[in-house]
Amino acid sequence: MGEATMLHADLDAFYASVEQLLDPALRGKPIAVGGGVVLAASYEAKAFGVRGGMAGRKARELCPQLIFVQGHFGEYHRLGDAAIGVLGDFTPLVERISIDEAFADVAGCTHLFGTPLEIATIIRRRVREELGLPISVGIARTKHLAKIASQVAKPDGLVAVDPLGELEFLHDLPVGLMWGVGPVTEAKLKGEGILTIGQLAQAPGRSLRGLLGEAAGDKLAALAWNRDPREVEVQHRSRSAGAQSALGRKPATDAVIKPTLRHLADRVTSRLRAKSLVGRTITVRVRFADMRAVTRSMTLDAPIATAVTVSDIAEDLVRSALADHPREKTITLLAVSVSHIGEQGDMQLELPLGLADERLRPGTRPGLARLSADRAMDAVRTRFGRDAVGYAAAQLRRKNSVPDDFRSLAEKDLG
DNA sequence: TCTGGGGTCCTAGGACCC
DNA sequence: TCTGGGGTCCTAGGACCC
Numbered sequence: 001m002g003e004a005t006m007l008h009a010d011l012d013a014f015y016a017s018v019e020q021l022l023d024p025a026l027r028g029k030p031i032a033v034g035g036g037v038v039l040a041a042s043y044e045a046k047a048f049g050v051r052g053g054m055a056g057r058k059a060r061e062l063c064p065q066l067i068f069v070q071g072h073f074g075e076y077h078r079l080g081d082a083a084i085g086v087l088g089d090f091t092p093l094v095e096r097i098s099i100d101e102a103f104a105d106v107a108g109c110t111h112l113f114g115t116p117l118e119i120a121t122i123i124r125r126r127v128r129e130e131l132g133l134p135i136s137v138g139i140a141r142t143k144h145l146a147k148i149a150s151q152v153a154k155p156d157g158l159v160a161v162d163p164l165g166e167l168e169f170l171h172d173l174p175v176g177l178m179w180g181v182g183p184v185t186e187a188k189l190k191g192e193g194i195l196t197i198g199q200l201a202q203a204p205g206r207s208l209r210g211l212l213g214e215a216a217g218d219k220l221a222a223l224a225w226n227r228d229p230r231e232v233e234v235q236h237r238s239r240s241a242g243a244q245s246a247l248g249r250k251p252a253t254d255a256v257i258k259p260t261l262r263h264l265a266d267r268v269t270s271r272l273r274a275k276s277l278v279g280r281t282i283t284v285r286v287r288f289a290d291m292r293a294v295t296r297s298m299t300l301d302a303p304i305a306t307a308v309t310v311s312d313i314a315e316d317l318v319r320s321a322l323a324d325h326p327r328e329k330t331i332t333l334l335a336v337s338v339s340h341i342g343e344q345g346d347m348q349l350e351l352p353l354g355l356a357d358e359r360l361r362p363g364t365r366p367g368l369a370r371l372s373a374d375r376a377m378d379a380v381r382t383r384f385g386r387d388a389v390g391y392a393a394a395q396l397r398r399k400n401s402v403p404d405d406f407r408s409l410a411e412k413d414l415g
Numbered sequence: 416t417c418t419g420g421g422g423t424c425c426t427a428g429g430a431c432c433c
Numbered sequence: 434t435c436t437g438g439g440g441t442c443c444t445a446g447g448a449c450c451c
Contacts, residue, residue: 037419052451055418098451180424182449215425216448244420281443291418295445337422410421410451 001163004139005107005116006232008146009123011083012134012155014100015040018076019069021132031067032059039071039406043155073405079131086126090119095232099409103143105232117160124158142228145170148177166226171198178223185212185220200224238414241279242337243267243407249289252322252331258315264336265311267407272338273378275414278303279338282310284317287333288325296321303342306370310338341414 011017015033020026020042030045032038038059041050048063060066080099087094090113093105106116113119120137127135134156138149141163148170153159161169175197176186188211194200200208201224209217222228243264250256261284272279283297296317304310314336322328 034419036416039419053419055416057417101451180449184448213426238422239424240422242421246419248416283444293446297444299443332418335420407420410419412422 002141003107003116004141004161004163005105005110006140006143006146007087007104007106007116007120007123008138008140008143008150009083009087009102009104009120010136010138010150010154011080011100011127012136013040013042013046014080014133015071015076016042016045017133018072018079022072022075023069026067026069029067030063030065031069032056033069033071035068035070071403071406073403073409076409079133082131083127083133083135086123086130090123093232093234095234103146103232117158120158120160124156141166142226143230143232144179144223144228145226147179148173151177167198167201170224170226171196171201173197175200178220180216180219180223185216188212197224235415237341238412239341240337240339241268241271241277241341241414242283242335244285244333244335246333247331249330249332252286252329256331257318257334260334261314261318261336262307262311264334265314266307268336268338269305269307269310269374270378270381271411271414272305272341273374276344277341277414278305278344279342280304280340281338282313282317283335283337283339284314284321285333285335285337286318286321286331288328289330289332291332293333294321294325299340303340303344305338305344306374308370308373310336 016031019031019033020029026042028044029042030048030050031042032045032050033040034056036056038050038052038054038056040052041054041059045059045063045066048066050059050063050066056068076099083100084094084096084102087102087104091104091106091109093108094102095104096102106113106119110116110119113122116139120139124135124137127133136150136153136156137158138146138151138153139158139160140146140149141161145161145166149159149161152173174195175181175189178197178200181189189195189200192203192207192211194203200220203221205217205221208221211217212220245260245264247256247260280301280303281297281299283295285293285295287293298313298317300313318334
């Protein structure tokens with residue numbers, strides 16, 4: 001039986017806490033960051049049932065006195081980095097999983113800083129004193145249990161799970177707290193009378209597989225017994241990069257689709273090029289008025305990272321999706337993503353790119369020319385900022401669209 | 416004026432290969 | 434008499450996470 005050295009640290013209601021930090025008049029009040037959609041809610045707002053991702057209108061119905069505030073996204077970036085940086089003062093074994101959340105394995109530094117409990121206490125105190133933010137920490141032997149412990153600890157708490165009492169701690173909790181159990185899985189389990197993690201642990205493996213599929217069934221069964229072999233992964237490269245844009249209700253016409261795809265392809269490929277990455281699979285997503293969405297994808301022989309090529313392929317894919325749904329005249333979202341990501345390698349790789357473009361779409365410009373055009377644009381942006389130049393960016397400015405600052409906040413480092 | 420943006424992983428069927 | 438069978442890749446859809 002190992003020691004409980006895994007920490008999971010999670011800033012509480014992060015965006016909302018930052019807003020309450022910046023503006024004392026908001027403290028103790030129900031606030032929501034966002035407008036059309038709630039990006040984050042304070043604990044006071046959560047008490048009314050307001051949740052992240054909820055439509056602003058619905059949130060206002062639940063909580064009429066709810067105060068909507070615009071986000072200070074630069075501050076989220078700075079404070080999130082600073083909080084995770086506090087973990088990094090103890091150990092390099094930090095795995096950041098989002099702007100406001102990270103695992104840290106302190107096994108190698110207890111001789112310097114004390115027990116995991118002492119380390120967690122210092123971390124919480126420092127984040128509170130130096131940054132002014134509440135952060136909850138869970139301590140356990142495994143990642144999954146540490147994460148659950150931090151959820152149980154919220155708000156502004158600390159929970160350590162004794163390795164000898166793991167199953168006692170785990171088995172009375174509701175299945176919905178487990179990683180990988182969302183609304184659909186929770187409902188399926190409920191249908192079988194499985195409400196707690198303990199009941200899940202007792203369920204026959206065969207029936208879980210039948211209910212949830214092979215991988216999910218096996219995974220949940222293992223986690224219910226706290227068999228979680230995952231270790232901290234300090235950095236791993238992204239498998240895909242994408243961009244999307246909610247459009248409101250727009251006609252499914254070239255005038256809407258072309259500039260939007262250009263803009264999205266530009267966003268995605270400039271991020272790839274910045275890391276010298278290329279991708280082989282282009283996927284588009286089209287959402288219709290009733291919120292049903294379809295995807296179309298194409299895998300190329302050779303990887304690409306040029307905006308125009310990705311955009312042209314995306315157009316074809318969107319047309320194909322629309323052709324399969326001829327009655328849909330209105331679209332509400334377009335998305336472009338590039339996967340099968342790999343390293344660009346040396347310039348030798350560029351020549352086949354052009355050839356691949358030619359094979360794919362005869363008569364278009366060679367890939368090399370496209371790439372150099374993109375590189376020139378990258379250089380301008382490096383000097384003058386992201387908005388200095390872009391494909392069709394001007395037409396896309398929408399009053400109620402999400403600010404670019406928020407977009408970059410959500411972007412994972414492609415590393 | 417319903418419903419953001421960026422990701423990961425899994426499943427299932429068909430193509431293709433040995 | 435049935436069905437040979439396993440593996441990989443691609444595509445479309447879906448669940449889930451922050």
